[in-house]
Amino acid sequence: MVSSEYERRIAARFAVFDQDGNGWIDREDFSAAAKSLLAEFGTTARSDKGQALYAGAEAFWQGMAGIADRDGDQRITREEFVTGAVKRLRDNPERFAEIARPFLHAALAVADIDDDGAATVADTVRMLKVLGVAEDIADATAAALDTDSDGRVGEQDVVPAFARYFTVPESR
Numbered sequence: 036m037v038s039s040e041y042e043r044r045i046a047a048r049f050a051v052f053d054q055d056g057n058g059w060i061d062r063e064d065f066s067a068a069a070k071s072l073l074a075e076f077g078t079t080a081r082s083d084k085g086q087a088l089y090a091g092a093e094a095f096w097q098g099m100a101g102i103a104d105r106d107g108d109q110r111i112t113r114e115e116f117v118t119g120a121v122k123r124l125r126d127n128p129e130r131f132a133e134i135a136r137p138f139l140h141a142a143l144a145v146a147d148i149d150d151d152g153a154a155t156v157a158d159t160v161r162m163l164k165v166l167g168v169a170e171d172i173a174d175a176t177a178a179a180l181d182t183d184s185d186g187r188v189g190e191q192d193v194v195p196a197f198a199r200y201f202t203v204p205e206s207r
Contacts, residue, residue: 045117046113049113051167051168059111060099060111061096066092068167069092072142076148076158076161084144087137088141088142095134095137102134103119135194135198140194143162143190152189156177
C-alpha cells in the first residue's frame with residue numbers, strides 16, 4: 036500500500052518536471068526548464084553551454100519517455116510517472132543518473148559562471164529554484180550538496196543526489 040507521505044513526495048517530484056503545470060510531462064517541459072535556466076544565468080541558447088543544455092534536456096526527455104510513456108502519446112501523466120518512471124528508477128537508480136547526467140552536467144555548466152568546474156552554493160540555489168524547487172528546500176539542498184564545505188557544488192555531488200531525490204522509496 037502506498038502511503039500518503041509517499042504520494043505527497045511523488046506529487047512534488049512530478050510538479051518539478053511538469054514545468055507548465057498542465058498535468059503531464061512532455062518535451063516542452065524539458066525545453067522550458069532549459070530556457071528558464073539560460074535566462075536566469077544570462078546564457079544564450081546559441082552558445083556552447085546553451086546548445087549543450089538543450090541537448091541534455093532532449094536526452095533527459097527521451098530517457099524519461101522511454102521508461103514512462105506507456106501509451107506512446109509523447110506525454111507522461113502523473114499515473115505513468117508513478118507507475119512507470121518512479122518504480123523503474125527506484126529499482127535502478129543508476130539508470131536515472133544515466134538519463135539525467137547530460138542535462139545536469141549542462142545545467143551545472145550554465146550555473147558555473149566562472150567556468151572552474153563547479154557552481155557556487157548560491158548559484159546552485161538559483162538553479163534549483165528555476166527548476167521549480169521551493170526556496171527553503173533549494174537553500175537546504177544546495178548547502179547539503181556542498182559536501183566538502185568549500186562553497187562549490189560539482190557534478191559528482193549533484194547527479195547522485197538528484198537520483199536519490201527522484202527515486203524516492205515508498206517508506207523510510
